[in-house]
Every structure is written in structure tokens, then in C-alpha cells.
């Protein structure tokens with residue numbers, strides 16, 4: 001379970017890419033036009049079963065990927081996650 005933004009912000013070794021479930025899939029699937037839920041659903045279905053989902057999400061957060069589906073989350077979802085974690089940290093300090 002993610003407890004703090006700093007828990008997510010380390011950049012994992014890029015070796016995780018070797019086990020990515022999306023290797024060989026259409027990259028456009030992961031960068032749909034518009035980032036609404038419907039457009040991202042197919043990519044999220046691939047991420048759901050991906051063995052490196054957490055590393056992928058960490059990478060996206062650590063490298064500030066604003067577009068596309070990474071770690072099963074769209075850009076807007078990752079922004080909301082950051083906000084929630086920052087708010088949690090602010091309240092805890």
C-alpha cells in the first residue's frame with residue numbers, strides 16, 4: 001500500500017520493461033486521443049494483468065509522465081494520486 005508520495009517517486013531500474021505486458025502491443029492503445037475512461041479501458045485491461053505494474057507506475061511518477069496510460073492509470077488519474085498523497089503528507093506534517 002502506498003503511504004506517501006516519496007514512496008512512489010523513486011525511479012526503478014528500467015529492467016522492469018523486459019516483463020511489460022504491453023510489449024508488442026499497439027502503442028496508440030496506451031496513448032489514446034483524449035484520456036477519458038472509455039479510451040483508456042483497453043490499455044488498462046492489459047495493465048491489469050501486468051507483472052510490473054507497480055514499477056511502471058513508479059517510473060511514470062518519478063519521470064513525470066503526463067500523457068498516456070502507465071501502471072494502469074491515465075495522466076489525470078496520476079495527477080489526482082499525486083494530489084491525494086501530497087494532501088495526506090501535508091495533513092500529517
Ligand code: SF4
Pocket residue numbers: 020021022023030046047048050051052053054056057069070071072
Ligand atoms: S503496467 Fe501497463 S503500461 Fe505499464 S508496463 Fe505494464 S502493461 Fe505496460
